[in-house]
Amino acid sequence: MSFAEHAIIWQVYPLGAVGAPIRPAAPEPLEHRLPTLEKWLDYVVELGCNVLLLGPVFEALSHGYDTLDFYRVDPRLGDQGDMTSLLDAAQQRGIGVLFDGVFNHVSSSSKYAQLTTGNSFEGHEALAELDHENPEVVELVVDVMNYWLDRGIAGWRLDAVYATSPKFWAQVIPRVKQRHPDAWIMGEMIHGDYVAFRAESGIDSITQYELWKAIWSSIKENNFFELEWTLGRHNEFLESFVPQTFIGNHDVTRIASQLGQERAVLAAAILFTVGGTPSIYYGDEQGFSGVKEEREAGDDAVRPPLPEELSPLGKWIEDSYKALISLRRQHPWLHHARTEIQEIENQKLTYRAVADEQWIEVQLDIEHPSVRISDAAGTELFSFSAS
Incomplete structure (x- = not known):
């Protein structure tokens, strides 16, 4: 049984979630903020999730994607002892922890300067591209990945994998994998040939950005035909690998801001009833809002601190997520299910998720936001109506 087969991910951007300064004017002193995350592990279990995907946790200059030292926990988060405590607490609860491996680029002022190409990453002068033709970079990345796997993480998200050669x-x-055969390694691909990259690189999974776009866009634009086309593509991907699926992450506008909270439940229903390894971005299950803007600090709104206490206003959304996660848990074959369209109009869609001679049926309505999910016997498994 693969790690991903029963994985439901709760993704967190640590620096934002614990309220650390994102762009300090000078190096910050050690501050033990990771215990804040440890307090949320019981909540993760109560949701029904069993994987914690952490954004950057290594010492960095600002937002975490400008790494200074791959072997040191960012002092704004804490120290090695804090990280060991978090990993131990997660393991005790049956939660696997994934780290964000930013191995395409580092801070231009990092100690890895001799391993860079001299080019900046996508025009960001503060980010220097690692030279992936240099055998020393291969050695560094292998060592870093094994170092943290040795210390108890379950796998890696590879940042900007699309910008690095699969070779x-x-x-x-x-x-x-020789040292950690069960490690799950997933790559961030915003664009490109998912199937070919995955086959050539040897990674386990890839972020399904095509499906993310189609889910929110089809609901927002009242055009389920976009989703129909993309689900056909998704079925093709599932012939080769199981993608990581999501409707929110640290780089995109919150789903509730795109669609409103009620229609965001339709998006969640799709996420949990199509093939994939589903991922929830922290707070989406509470209806958090936030718009990403293309400017300096434009990501801050979608990377907020976790609250001291959750607002009761988000309870109904949380309950919907719990019910959908429970449905997913009761039908684990959905992990590799194919989608078959039954009926489609601009604002209405009925499809079946099918695998292992089993199926469930999903009915969606955008105009009067509602979802009904039933099994082959016609038994209602989940329903939601905004009216």
Whole structure:
């Protein structure tokens, strides 16, 4: 049984979630903020999730994607002792922890300067691209990945994997898997040939940005035909691998801000009833809002601190998520299910998720926001109506 088969992920951007300063004017002193995250682990279990995907946790200059030291926990979060405590507490609850591996680029002022190409990443002068043709970079990445796997993490998200040659990863992944055969390694691909990259690189899964776009866009634009086309593509991907699916992450506008809270439940229903390894971005299950803007600090609104206490206003959304996660748990074959369209109009869609001679049926209505999910016997498994 693979790690991903029963994985339901809760993704957190740690620096934001614990209220750390994102752009300090000078190096910050050690501050033990990771215990804040540890307090949320019981909540993760209560939701029905069993994987914690952490954004950058290594020492960095600002937002975490400008790494200074791959072997040191960012002092704004805490120290190695804090991280060990978090990993131990997660393990005690049956939660696997994934780290964000930012191995495409580092801070231009990091100690890895001799391993960079001299080019900046996507025009960001503060980010220097690692030279993936250099054998020393292969050695560094293999060592870092194994170092943290040795310390108890369950796997890696590879940041900006689309910007790195799959040939590089083909040198790295087998060596990591040799030592940690059960490690789950997922790559961030915003665009590109998912199937070919995955086959050539040896990674386990890829972020399904095509499906993310189609889910929110089809609901927002009253055009389920966009989703129909993308679900056809999704079925093709499932022939080769199981993608990581999501309707929110640290880089995009919150789903509740895109659609409103009621229609965001339709998006969640799709997420949990199509094939994939589903991921919830922290707070989406409470209806958090936040708009990403293309400017300096434009991500801050979608990377907020976790509250001291959750507002009761989000309870109904949380209950919907819990019910959908429970449905997913009761039908684990949904992980690799194919989607078959039954009926479609601009604002109405009925599809079946099918696998292992089993199926469930999902009925969606945008105009009068509602969802009904039933099994082959016609038994209602989940329903939601905004009216």
